[in-house]
Amino acid sequence: MSDKPLVIDVNGHDSNDFLGNGMDNDLLSPRDAPKPSMPWFGMDIGGTLTKLIYFEPSDMMELEQQGEKETLKTIHRYLVGNIAYGNTGIRDTHLEMSNQQIGGKKGTLHFIRFPTSEMNAFINLAKSKNFSTLACAICATGGGAYKFEMEFKQRINLTLHKFDELDCLIKGIHYIDRNFPLECYYWKDADSDKPNSSNKVPFDFHNPYPYLVVNIGSGVSILAVRGPFDYKRVWGSSLGGGTFLGLCCLLTGCTTFEEAIALAAEGDSHKVDKLVKDIYGGDYSRFNLKGATVASSFGQMNIEEKRDQASKSDLARSTLVTITNNIGSIARMVATTEKIDKVVFVGNFLRVNTISMKLLAYAMEYWSDGALKALFLEHEGYFGAMGCIMEYVSMSQNFSNIN
Numbered sequence: 001m002s003d004k005p006l007v008i009d010v011n012g013h014d015s016n017d018f019l020g021n022g023m024d025n026d027l028l029s030p031r032d033a034p035k036p037s038m039p040w041f042g043m044d045i046g047g048t049l050t051k052l053i054y055f056e057p058s059d060m061m062e063l064e065q066q067g068e069k070e071t072l073k074t075i076h077r078y079l080v081g082n083i084a085y086g087n088t089g090i091r092d093t094h095l096e097m098s099n100q101q102i103g104g105k106k107g108t109l110h111f112i113r114f115p116t117s118e119m120n121a122f123i124n125l126a127k128s129k130n131f132s133t134l135a136c137a138i139c140a141t142g143g144g145a146y147k148f149e150m151e152f153k154q155r156i157n158l159t160l161h162k163f164d165e166l167d168c169l170i171k172g173i174h175y176i177d178r179n180f181p182l183e184c185y186y187w188k189d190a191d192s193d194k195p196n197s198s199n200k201v202p203f204d205f206h207n208p209y210p211y212l213v214v215n216i217g218s219g220v221s222i223l224a225v226r227g228p229f230d231y232k233r234v235w236g237s238s239l240g241g242g243t244f245l246g247l248c249c250l251l252t253g254c255t256t257f258e259e260a261i262a263l264a265a266e267g268d269s270h271k272v273d274k275l276v277k278d279i280y281g282g283d284y285s286r287f288n289l290k291g292a293t294v295a296s297s298f299g300q301m302n303i304e305e306k307r308d309q310a311s312k313s314d315l316a317r318s319t320l321v322t323i324t325n326n327i328g329s330i331a332r333m334v335a336t337t338e339k340i341d342k343v344v345f346v347g348n349f350l351r352v353n354t355i356s357m358k359l360l361a362y363a364m365e366y367w368s369d370g371a372l373k374a375l376f377l378e379h380e381g382y383f384g385a386m387g388c389i390m391e392y393v394s395m396s397q398n399f400s401n402i403n
């Protein structure tokens with residue numbers, strides 16, 4: 001038995017958990033707590049992408065001592081031996097976290113993603129690797145944990161243990177920030193007129209509260225976080241990463257996010273948007289609106305001649321700028337209302353998307369007269385899945401303790 005029994009409070013938080021007592025560097029358990037059976041996965045089934053984190057134990061002997069060891073080894077070899085899975089699964093090797101101490105075990109965290117639209121192929125793959133013979137459960141979060149629950153049960157007899165995506169998001173942010181070097185950063189001297197000028201600078205996030213999280217996934221959720229277990233969802237917007245990608249596909253004929261971002265990088269949004277100077281002939285000085293400020297997104301596109309001049313890249317750029325500025329503007333208003341000055345932007349919309357990050361950095365600073373700071377995290381869209389794996393380990397230990 002553990003010398004620090006795991007207690008779940010009414011909010012579902014275990015009192016030994018990370019930042020709960022601030023004493024134990026092994027964030028999930030005392031060393032002698034019962035170990036949940038392998039393999040350990042955390043899965044965040046989002047509106048667009050499914051994020052899967054696999055914990056690879058350093059001590060593979062332990063893995064082998066378990067029943068169904070052939071299946072375990074097959075799954076392990078498949079995940080760790082590849083960086084691409086099928087046509088669409090990718091392992092983000094640059095995000096890998098080695099030497100992690102979780103649930104009394106040492107190991108490496110692997111980060112994998114695939115489109116949620118490929119869930120059918122994922123379930124078939126899990127079937128072909130005999131996943132169900134492991135008699136284990138997978139812990140899952142995100143809307144898909146609910147949507148696909150029956151399918152997992154019926155087709156591969158796998159139980160999904162569901163956890164709330166925003167609880168997981170916060171837990172995951174806290175864990176990864178403290179265990180990955182230089183996780184948190186900001187863009188120094190971001191300037192919308194000179195997009196290449198700013199640099200990434202590490203930010204010390206060890207004393208984070210209060211802060212705002214702006215999670216830009218398919219849609220946008222904004223959370224005010226005031227303590228390790230004290231947060232509320234204060235706002236949301238349906239104009240998010242899914243909107244950018246959907247509109248870009250419609251307007252340019254592109255088919256992937258990477259293509260949309262590459263097009264945007266080449267484009268000029270001023271050929272699409274109506275600027276303050278297009279209306280005023282210069283600045284609108286009385287209210288401090290510079291001539292280069294966008295007065296109306298896509299505001300030139302009612303004129304046929306302008307439409308003919310706008311390229312696919314220009315349209316992609318304007319779509320990106322429109323969605324990003326709208327999110328920045330909402331984030332700024334929420335931060336002001338909540339009296340919070342640190343705004344952490346996460347979610348896969350920011351993947352390979354320095355244009356939006358720099359725009360957000362610039363907009364937050366400029367429009368707040370330097371009062372607000374935009375922060376970013378290297379693991380962008382993986383925090384929900386991370387929180388989920390932690391919940392799995394906590395839950396399994398709690399179950400073992402009860403029994």
Ligand SMILES: Nc1ncnc2c1ncn2[C@@H]1O[C@H](COP(=O)(O)OP(=O)(O)O)[C@@H](O)[C@H]1O
Pocket residue numbers: 045046047048049050115142216217218219240241242243244245257258347348349350351381
């Ligand atoms: N490879 C990709 N495929 C699709 N969308 C991507 C990809 N990489 C980044 N994105 C962007 O990330 C968004 C999804 O972000 P994510 O945080 O995973 O949200 P969700 O949980 O809703 O799937 C997409 O709407 C898109 O803007």
Ligand SMILES: CC(C)(COP(=O)(O)O)[C@@H](O)C(=O)NCCC(=O)O
Pocket residue numbers: 046047048142143216217218219220221235236237238
């Ligand atoms: C419903 C969601 C929480 C789902 O999360 P996601 O898969 O987009 O990461 C999110 O899309 C959202 O908060 N949408 C905005 C809803 C609103 O208008 O508040």
